[in-house]
Amino acid sequence: TEFGDFIVNANQKLLQFNIDFYDKDIISQPDPTAVAAALCEGVVxxxxxxxxxxxxxxxxxxxxxxxxxxxxxxxxxxxVTKFDGKKFKEYLHGTAAQKR
Incomplete structure (x- = not known):
């Protein structure tokens, strides 16, 4: 899916950034609430x-x-002072389950 491609691309860039700047082969995780607010309408x-x-x-x-x-x-x-975690989990699972 378009969102799946975005996540893969973002993680590849983040991995390369951490290798280049910190000499660490890791993917540091962003704030999940910020990601949810950006990607999933209605969770905020x-x-x-x-x-x-x-x-x-x-x-x-x-x-x-x-x-x-x-x-x-x-x-x-x-x-963000109030967040719908259940709605975001449903959105995330639905997006991950979509077939190409």
Whole structure:
């Protein structure tokens, strides 16, 4: 299927990236919720926009993403707050089972 081809191609590129940059023959997995939100219409039940930034000054929090829902700064991300996992599993199984 078109989606199946996309997944295979994306994983091949990810594998090559990890080999080239980290010298690791692995496929690191993306956030499954983000993938579901991008590929499966209707799985996102609720979402909110906010301002997010990566903490780089505090050693205990270094690298953490800080989400500010009350910021006066422009909102730069959308956070999924409610997700239909059952619908995504049905979609995934249906897509994987399609024949070429």
């Amino acid at each position: 039940l609720e979402q909110r926009t906010c301002t997010a930034r990566c903490e780089t000054k505090s050693e205990p929090g270094y690298g953490q993403i800080v989400y500010d829902f009350d910021s006066k700064e422009p909102h730069n991300v959308t956070v």
